[in-house]
Amino acid sequence: MTTQHPNPGGALHGITVLDLGGEIANYCGRMFAQLGANVILVEPPGGSSYRAAPPLAQSTGESLRFAYDNCDKRSIEVNLGTPEGRETFTRLAKSADLLLDDRTQHDLEAQGFGYDELHTQFPNLTVTAITPFGLAGPYSNYVATDATCMAFGGMLWLGGYDDGAPVQAAGHQSFRAGSLFGAVASMAALVSENGGAGEVIDVSVQECVSLGLENAIQFYDLEGHNRRRHGGKQKQAGFGVFPCADGYVFLIAGGIGGNRFWGNFTEWMQDAGVPNAALLEEQRWWERSFVESDEGKDLFWEIFTQYSERHTKAELLEAAIKWNVPLSPVKTLAEVHESLQLLAREFFTEMRIGEALVDAPGAPYRLLGTPWQSGGHAPQVGQDSDVILSELGADATSVATAQGRGNYA
Template identity: 45%
Template sequence: MTSTPEVMALAGITVLDVAGPLGNYCGKLFADLGARVILIEPLIGSPSRHVEPRIAGRDDSDASLTFQYQNTNKESIALDLESDIGTQVFHRLAERCSLILESEQPGKMADRGLDFAQLRRANPALTLTSITAFGQSGPFAHWLATDLTAMGMGGMLYLAGYPDTAPMVACGEQAVGAANLFAAVASLAAVYDAEVSGSGQHVDVSMQECVVMGMENAVQFYDLEGTIRQRNAGTQRLAGTGVFECEDGYIYLMAGGIGSNRFWKTTTDWLIEEGVIGAEQFREERWNNQEFLASDEAKHLFGEVFTPFVRKLTKRALHAKGRTRRIPLAPICDTRDIAGDPQREFRRYFVDTQDAHGTTLHMPGAPYRLSATPWQLRRHAPQLGEHTREILSWVGYTDTEQEAMRQQGVVR
């Protein structure tokens, strides 16, 4: 753990996180910047406690690496929201918080008496952020969906993979990640507005729409040109622009296609200087023509010349040569490269912490730096119900009342 600064960026903000796997990372972003984030879990624990991968040799409810990462700096209360007493407790908590994050199907919170209209009666400045697959309204609003569903229906899946195969999903839950990031930005804006105006808002986040936002210019291509962008994976989109195999992995080269082939001459000069057989032809006028660069003939010719050359060199060597000549050439890093990267080591991006059982975990830190109110890792992810007593006391429940709740199976 690191020391806590006197002032953190979001100190004074209290967040109720009932979002589950679809929104726990959003809650973490608030917690890591100093907000008090209370994770409200069902009595059996959050679903993300059971997500693989797990800490080797452990099968307890704290062993999920996903849960451990997404819930650092949070407190946990185990509460039955399907009970009348549970909803009463939730209302008391909502009265004292600035933001609630939830990811139930539209209408579920209303069925519990916990929709935005009811919650804000006692707290008009409350912000409620709902993160769902398709949003709170529309013909798809009540459809269930996973990350894969959102990637498919958001169009991103169509662009991922190889030209001669079915679409492929990107590594990790990218749709879920996008929904969390957009939810965090929108929620922070709404909380700020509520502090100024005194009136909270309901923030409605659609995971599908977040995916569509990430499709670069695919929609614009269709709108302006009637062109449906295709997936090309590592194949050359244009001659000289694509993934190429080298001695110890792969590199990505962009020698043409941007700014009237501004990098083509530089790349050609480099290859000629290296004595690459066949590179002289790249000075011919036809290689300055975009239509020719997009042809299978051009791609094949470039590959015949370039591939034998790069297969004899490492990623590191090729990257250095590209940087020297200011050619867009990047190594494609695997997890070993990322973990041992000197840039990340210098910025102390990866951090160590211990879970509640004393197991040391090595995890990503924050990809941003605030000079005066920095991100801090203050506590490990909570055990199920670890802070139930403290949280109930905070909203006025006596020890006798808490014990009665436990006897009735409302809290844990």
């Protein structure tokens, strides 16, 4: 069985990508594959360790994360510890435009080469390293989990409740950020007018996480204030998560940047006949000291929840739109899957797990002329080795010899 590319007319058709990565960089390769690039997943004998990452499908034992991140790639097994494997890798690198990896410099050098050496040996190849801490600095050779990267980047400190330990966000968000920034930087290098010369792109996942801290660094730099996590509590009166009849909503009636909505919100509450809504007209709500105080937050909570707890998320959203007040339902995962907006845009695509088809998130962008497209399955270990080696010019004897060793190596 070989992988047939689902999108031969994609925007990146004609670009060849070698994906030597794992759980950090594989999503970057997925984005290239589903825009039409020929992405070759270069795996060690027996396959990538990422294939065992939980959660696993009950029916097949496949890693759902690996299956999603590696849709529409081709797989070849290469043992970089043997002369034959290194020769195969050399042929692959000479034919490729881009190489993706997420191993540290130390781990890569243990294979006999580093990122700079790759660039020297293959000057037309762009090499993108997406590693936990980048290729330089005292932590550059440290490995890390998603939680480690979130912690070192500062995001973990801001997640959770103020009276408890930090809480990690779901979904390996730091690795996703690294892959996204890596894809953007890689595309910039590929389209740059640089005489055909490749580049070495150094992406630090820690830095990608720190870029998402909003104004937390500025608060500390300018005011000496170390921002803390708030969980479901209000940051300021009228700014936070509130309960309703069927769940929760996020409201910005006031607080940071929200005072321009305060008049609309006050009219809404008074029109709805909410008890004590007239108190919202008092001047003290415009004083920072009051809206940041427990007294202000508690009073706002008392007024608004009398109304919110009697209405559903859908009813509150409809009313907020009418009154021009920023409010969002806090969607459950089931509600996201059933979202009319996402369904109208055909966001979800089918992914094959064994014999079953399951819904999975689709493209994070749309190209109208050369659309994103997915065939919906990841390759088996080394399933495309014969075809890829033949494309590289390996003769039948070489292929058979490699097969006889049990790996391409």
